[in-house]
Amino acid sequence: MENLQDLQNEILTAVASASDLKKLDEVRVAAMGKKGSITEKMKSLGSLPLEEKIAAGKELNLLKTAVEKAIEERKTYLETEELNRRLARESIDVTLPARPEIQGRIHPVSKIYEEVVAIFGQMGFEVAEGPDIEDQFHNFNALNMPADHPARQMQDTFYIPNPDSDNFDDSFVVRTHTSPVQIRTMENKKPPIRVIAPGRTYRSDYDATHTPMFHQVEGLVIDKTTTMAHLKGCLYDFVRAFFEIDDIKVRYRPSYFPFTEPSAEMDIGCRKNKDELKIGEGDDWLEILGCGMVHPKVLAAGGLDPDEYQGFAFGMGIDRLAMLKYGIPDLRTFFESDLRWLKHYGFVPLDESSMTGGLSNNGGLAR
Ligand code: PHE
Secondary structure, rough: OOOHHHHHHHHHHHHHHHHOHHHHHHHHHHOOOOOHHHHHHHHHHHHHHHHHHHHHHHHHHHHHHHHHHHHHHHHHHHHHHHHHHHHHHHHOOOOOOOOOOOOOEEEEEHHHHHHHHHHHHHHEEEEOOOOOOOHHHHHHHHHHOOOOOOHHOOOOEEEEEEOOOOOOOEEEEOOOOOHHHHHHHHHHHHEEHHHHHHHHEOOOOOEEEEOOOEEEEEEEEOOOOOOOHHHHHHHHHHHHHHHOOOOOOOEEEEEEEEEEEEEEEEEEEEEEOOOEEEEEOEEEEEEEEEEEOOHHHHOOOOOOOOOOOEEEEEEEHHHHHHHHHHHHHHHHHHOOOOOHHHHHHEEOOOOOOOOOEEEEOOOOOOO
């Protein structure tokens, strides 16, 4: 059979120059449709003597396969191009401001979370995470709270049975604080350590200022020469930035936590009137966080040598910070998912908290 090579070249050139899927299909029909050039050749095979028929049939099949392959490849290429064109055409500019009428709001807890991360992030802290369902070692034992410690009593802690063991000591807990992340961080990182760990925490408690699920943020700093003076300076800088009051009054009261020694609680100055709380003025005090120097036993439980390393830790309630900063009276309303509440207390999305762009401004839009 004559000229098959020429025919193949001709069709492959047409395939390669088909500029869209429709043109490509026209090329396919012209070659392999009912009256296509290859189809016609196939038809003409019938009139040939047997020997020639076999040889020509083989050649024609090769031609057909080559053309089909070329069409398939060109099709994939054109489809990808079309998709890319569509993606470019339909892209959206995520930096455009949100339309004021949109319904969604950022929850105050998320807002405080962002603010806290922005402040400590600028001081060079990283964000660390741990699981909500913890083992008792990380939640208690490693934090210098042995099995008979009062904080482990049933009324505070939600226990979760361990399917692999009947021994109560092996049961899990939903973490009662974010402090287990201290241990998990020490297990995985060599000092210098500078982390904050925001997250959910759980205790069996329910009234206007307590919910069974709440949020905390933990802080941990460990190095060879970290001191209580660093703790004081760091937390002072934090509250000044967080409450946006440069000369905010603070005091540290001695306190007790099993996992820090010495331990303290930090209060900020305020004025408490009947229904009003004014932060940054007045002679009253408001407790806002617990802190202290990491107990040597806790360093050891985290795998660090207490003779070589020392550091400080702190923990505070995010929900409580939100109540204080944004004047929200009842904690239980935080988790009722009431859209009217969220519309009132929530924040406009895309209005990011940053130390340079403003921590809690609301983009000039109504809340
Ligand atoms: N984990 C403590 C609490 O939940 C807070 C805390 C953290 C205190 C770190 C000291 C150091 O009350």
